[in-house]
Amino acid sequence: MTLEKREARRPWLLLSPALTTIFFLLVVPVIFVVVYSFWLRTASGADQPGFYLTNWAEVLTDSFYRDILFHTLKIATITTVLCAILGYPAAYFIARSRRNKAMLLMCLMLPFWISYIIRTMSWINILGVSGALNSLLLASGIISEPLQLLYNETTVILGLIHFLLPFMILNIYVSVEGIDETLEDAACSLGSTRWQSFLEVTLPLSLPGLAAGGLLCFVLGAGTYITPLILGGPTDAMFANLVFEAIITQLDWPLGSALSLVLVAVLGALILIYNRFFGMSQLMKGLS
Amino acid sequence: MSSVSLRNVAKRFAGFTAVHPLVLDIPEGSFVTLLGPSGCGKTTTLRMIAGLLDPSEGEISIGDQLVNNIPIHKRNLGIVFQNYALFPHKTIYENIAFGLKYRKVPAAEVERRVKDVLDLVQLPDLGDRYPNQLSGGQQQRIALARSIVINPDVLLLDEPLSALDANLREDMRIELKRIQEKIGITTIFVTHDQSEALAMSDKLVVMSGGRIEQVGAPKDVYDNPRSTFVADFLGSSNILSVRCEDADEKRVLVNAGRLGAVSVPREKATDIGVDTSAKLVIRAEKLCLVPADAAPDQRMSVEAVVETVDYQGQAVRYFVRVGDLQLQALNMIEDRPFNEGEAVSIRFRPQDCVVLREDS
Numbered sequence: 001m002t003l004e005k006r007e008a009r010r011p012w013l014l015l016s017p018a019l020t021t022i023f024f025l026l027v028v029p030v031i032f033v034v035v036y037s038f039w040l041r042t043a044s045g046a047d048q049p050g051f052y053l054t055n056w057a058e059v060l061t062d063s064f065y066r067d068i069l070f071h072t073l074k075i076a077t078i079t080t081v082l083c084a085i086l087g088y089p090a091a092y093f094i095a096r097s098r099r100n101k102a103m104l105l106m107c108l109m110l111p112f113w114i115s116y117i118i119r120t121m122s123w124i125n126i127l128g129v130s131g132a133l134n135s136l137l138l139a140s141g142i143i144s145e146p147l148q149l150l151y152n153e154t155t156v157i158l159g160l161i162h163f164l165l166p167f168m169i170l171n172i173y174v175s176v177e178g179i180d181e182t183l184e185d186a187a188c189s190l191g192s193t194r195w196q197s198f199l200e201v202t203l204p205l206s207l208p209g210l211a212a213g214g215l216l217c218f219v220l221g222a223g224t225y226i227t228p229l230i231l232g233g234p235t236d237a238m239f240a241n242l243v244f245e246a247i248i249t250q251l252d253w254p255l256g257s258a259l260s261l262v263l264v265a266v267l268g269a270l271i272l273i274y275n276r277f278f279g280m281s282q283l284m285k286g287l288s
Numbered sequence: 289m290s291s292v293s294l295r296n297v298a299k300r301f302a303g304f305t306a307v308h309p310l311v312l313d314i315p316e317g318s319f320v321t322l323l324g325p326s327g328c329g330k331t332t333t334l335r336m337i338a339g340l341l342d343p344s345e346g347e348i349s350i351g352d353q354l355v356n357n358i359p360i361h362k363r364n365l366g367i368v369f370q371n372y373a374l375f376p377h378k379t380i381y382e383n384i385a386f387g388l389k390y391r392k393v394p395a396a397e398v399e400r401r402v403k404d405v406l407d408l409v410q411l412p413d414l415g416d417r418y419p420n421q422l423s424g425g426q427q428q429r430i431a432l433a434r435s436i437v438i439n440p441d442v443l444l445l446d447e448p449l450s451a452l453d454a455n456l457r458e459d460m461r462i463e464l465k466r467i468q469e470k471i472g473i474t475t476i477f478v479t480h481d482q483s484e485a486l487a488m489s490d491k492l493v494v495m496s497g498g499r500i501e502q503v504g505a506p507k508d509v510y511d512n513p514r515s516t517f518v519a520d521f522l523g524s525s526n527i528l529s530v531r532c533e534d535a536d537e538k539r540v541l542v543n544a545g546r547l548g549a550v551s552v553p554r555e556k557a558t559d560i561g562v563d564t565s566a567k568l569v570i571r572a573e574k575l576c577l578v579p580a581d582a583a584p585d586q587r588m589s590v591e592a593v594v595e596t597v598d599y600q601g602q603a604v605r606y607f608v609r610v611g612d613l614q615l616q617a618l619n620m621i622e623d624r625p626f627n628e629g630e631a632v633s634i635r636f637r638p639q640d641c642v643v644l645r646e647d648s
Contacts (some may be wrong), residue, residue, distance in 0.1 A: 175597050186367065187386065189367040204377050
C-alpha cells in the first residue's frame, strides 16, 4: 500500500471506535424510536407493530402538545437571555483578570462535581416552606407566615439558570479571551469611552461565543425534564416531561417516541439555523 | 500639535518600581525616541503619556494642559500599537473613520479625510478590504493612517516596526519618518532597536532599569556615551578598567595596561580626576585591524592575535586577544578578512575613546 493511501485511511482508522460507539448507542436507538413512533398502543397495553400515523396525528394536531411546546420554548428563551445577561460580565471579568484566572475557572467548574439533580434539589432547602430563606424572614420578623416560593415558573427558571450559567460563561469566556485587549485601548485612543469601545469592538467580536453559549443553554434548557419535575408546579411541565410521562408513567412507547422526535426536530432545526450563521467550530471551541 | 512634558513622573506596581521619577521635555514637532532593553520602563512611560496607565506620582502635561486626570479618549492622541490593533470586524475604511465618528465629523468630510490619509500612506484602494486581507506592512500603514487622521496633538508609536521582517522594517522606517516630517507632528517612539532609534530621532532618550540614562541628539549620545550602559547598548564597545595618571584642562592620560598610555581629549573625559579608577570606552568600529607588518601611522598600535571571526558580508566582527584582554572590532572588509589565529596589529585613535567615571 502506498504512503498516500495509508495516510488517507488513518483518520477513518482513528475515528472508527467513536463512530462504532455512536452508531450502536445513538443511531440504532434513534432508528428504533422512529420505528416505534409508527406503532400503535392497543387498549390492552400491548404495542401493535405496523405503520400507523395515529400517534403523529395526535402529537401534531392536539393543541395541548403545541401549547406545552411553546411554553417550553418560552422558558428556554427566558433562561437563555438571563444566562447571557448574568454570564457576560462574569465571563468578561474572568477573561480579563490576570492573576486569578485559573482559580476563577476552577470555581466555575466546581458545581459540576455535584450531581445536577442534587443541585436542583438544594433549592428546596433554600426556598421551601421551612427552608433557609423563609426561616430567615420569619426569625427577623419581616413575615409571620412562611411564603410559598417553590413550584412555579420562576423557580423552574431559577433552577435552569443555576444549571446552565456555567455553560454560558465558559463559551463567552473562550471568545473574549481570544480578543486582543489592545483593540479596546486603540478604540479609546481614537476617542470612544471605555463603554463605547466595548460596544464597538469587544461585544461584536464576542458574538460567536455568545451565540454558542446561547445555543447550548437553549438546547439543554428546552430538553430538560428534571428541573420542572423537582421545582415546577403542576402547570409547569415542559415538553420533555411529556415524553417522560408517556414512556415511564404510561408505558406508551409509541406516543413517547413521536413526542421525543418532535423535540429532536425542533431543536435540530435551531442548530441548523445556528450552523448557517456561525458554524459548528465555535461551539467546539467552547466545549474544549 | 503640542509639546509633552513629564515632571517627576514615576510608576510603581506592587513590589517593584517600573519607572523612577523622571523629567523629560519633548519639544513641539520633534521626533523623540525612548530606547532601551525590555523592562527598562520605556513602554510604561509611553502608556502613562497615553493615559493607559496612571502615574504613581508626578505631572504629565500635553501642550500647556495638565493631563493626569484627563482620560485617554479625551487626550487627542494618535497611538500605533505594536500589533497594530486594527479592528478585525471593520473594513479599512471603517477602521480609519472610527476616530472621526467620535469627533462628530460630517460624513462628506470623513470621506475626504479618509481618502487623503490613505493617499498619504500610499494605499489608496484598500478601503473596502478587511485587515486580515492585508500584509503586515500594509496593516502597519493603515494603523498609522487611523492614528493620524484625527489630527492628534501627539503621535505615540509603541514598537510599531518590530513585527515586520528586516527588509520591510527599513522601508517602513523611512516611510514613517517621511510622513512624520510631512505632517510635522510631535512624535514619541518606543523601540529596543538602536538602528531605528539612531536613524529616526531628533532626540534620543536611553533608558535602563526605569531610569533615563542619557538624553541627546543621536550622534551626540552615540559619540559621547555618559555611562557604560549607553556605551554598551548603543553599538558594541570595549570597556576597560583603567587608572587616570595625569590630567589637565586639555587632556586626560590613562594607563590602559597592555594598550599602553592613552591620552584622551578633555571633552571625551569630563569629570575625571588624577589618580582615580575609570573606564575606557573604545567602540568596536573604531578599533582597526591591520596586518602585523603594516607601516606605523599616527594611530596607537598594539600587537594582537585574532581569536574569532564573525563574517557578516560587508563587514566582519573580530574578537582579538591582547594578553589577558579580549577585544572586539567591527571592520569593513578590505581585500580579505583576517583568519583565526593570525597575528595582527590593532590601531585606534585616542580621540575616538571616551573615559567614564568608575561608578557610571
